[in-house]
Amino acid sequence: MSAIVTEELVTAPVDPRFPNQNQTRYCWQSYVDFHRCQKIKGEDFAPCEYFQKVYKSVCPNSWIEKWDSQREAGTFPKKI
Amino acid sequence: MATWAQIGFQNSASPLMEQLIFFHDHALLILILITTLVGYFMLSLVTNKFVNRYLLDGQMIEIIWTVLPAVILIILALPSLRLLYLIDETTEPSITLKTVGHQWYWSYEYSDFKDIEFDSYMMPSNDLEKGQFRLLEVDNRVILPYLTQVRLLVTAGDVIHSWTIPSLGIKADAVPGRLNQLNVFFNRPGVFYGQCSEICGANHSFMPITVEAVNPADFLSWVKSF
Numbered sequence: 463m464s465a466i467v468t469e470e471l472v473t474a475p476v477d478p479r480f481p482n483q484n485q486t487r488y489c490w491q492s493y494v495d496f497h498r499c500q501k502i503k504g505e506d507f508a509p510c511e512y513f514q515k516v517y518k519s520v521c522p523n524s525w526i527e528k529w530d531s532q533r534e535a536g537t538f539p540k541k542i
Numbered sequence: 543m544a545t546w547a548q549i550g551f552q553n554s555a556s557p558l559m560e561q562l563i564f565f566h567d568h569a570l571l572i573l574i575l576i577t578t579l580v581g582y583f584m585l586s587l588v589t590n591k592f593v594n595r596y597l598l599d600g601q602m603i604e605i606i607w608t609v610l611p612a613v614i615l616i617i618l619a620l621p622s623l624r625l626l627y628l629i630d631e632t633t634e635p636s637i638t639l640k641t642v643g644h645q646w647y648w649s650y651e652y653s654d655f656k657d658i659e660f661d662s663y664m665m666p667s668n669d670l671e672k673g674q675f676r677l678l679e680v681d682n683r684v685i686l687p688y689l690t691q692v693r694l695l696v697t698a699g700d701v702i703h704s705w706t707i708p709s710l711g712i713k714a715d716a717v718p719g720r721l722n723q724l725n726v727f728f729n730r731p732g733v734f735y736g737q738c739s740e741i742c743g744a745n746h747s748f749m750p751i752t753v754e755a756v757n758p759a760d761f762l763s764w765v766k767s768f
Contacts, residue, residue: 468636468758468762470655470762471636471637471654471687471690471758471762472636472654473635473636473637473638473654473693474638474693475634476632476633476634476635481632482630483630483714483722483723483724484720484721484722484723485695485721485722485723486719486720486721488721489721518653519638519653519654520638520640520695520721522640522642522651522695522697522721523640523651523653523657523659524642524699
């Protein structure tokens, strides 16, 4: 019984930094990495989009909304 | 799903649950053998009239009843450990499904392709159609493709809930502020049911989980139709 793999179904890959059941940090780190990447390389830098794809797949939408508003308000608890 | 007067597990829908059932049968076989043997010993000891006044020790039998239980424990522990790590094993997933527990419903998010997000409430008993299951049916079912590795991320918005599908052999607590990962792999199509498994308030019993496993091609057309 082998898995069906189609090109249309692609998601965030398994990250060896987060080998446990707890994937909270995978979401958080990808979110921070994306915004740091954009800050350093500029908004149009395509390779940054990888992090965005990962955090969009892994983070609950409510978390993303909360962090976005925190960044706008300048209360995001991490230096970007 | 569970049926009336059911004694064993629900039918399995994933390789993991198959293994869990095998382990259960293996453990039960050992348990039944021990219980019958010990039961027979006890019965035969209290019903006979033999006396042995000069019994002090018996090296051989003591060695046997020390070593044999140790061996039995090992043949229980090793498959158990194998299964424990098998459940934790991560294979490269094809899609990610996020589920968020709320008081008192589940909401689901598919964010790999489009932003699909919906809430899944229990169907009230008087809205049920013929053949639907009371307290298990929901208004919006989770649709997932079979024969596809799915990463399921479980979290909660308010209090601790617990997401489970017994047919898949998976269960994880939904904790606010934490993402718990489960591996889902259906080996057949079907509709599978589960219920919130962590007391979460007044309507804890009324936030069931219904998953529909469909053909990957049908899944894709469902995604596109959203």
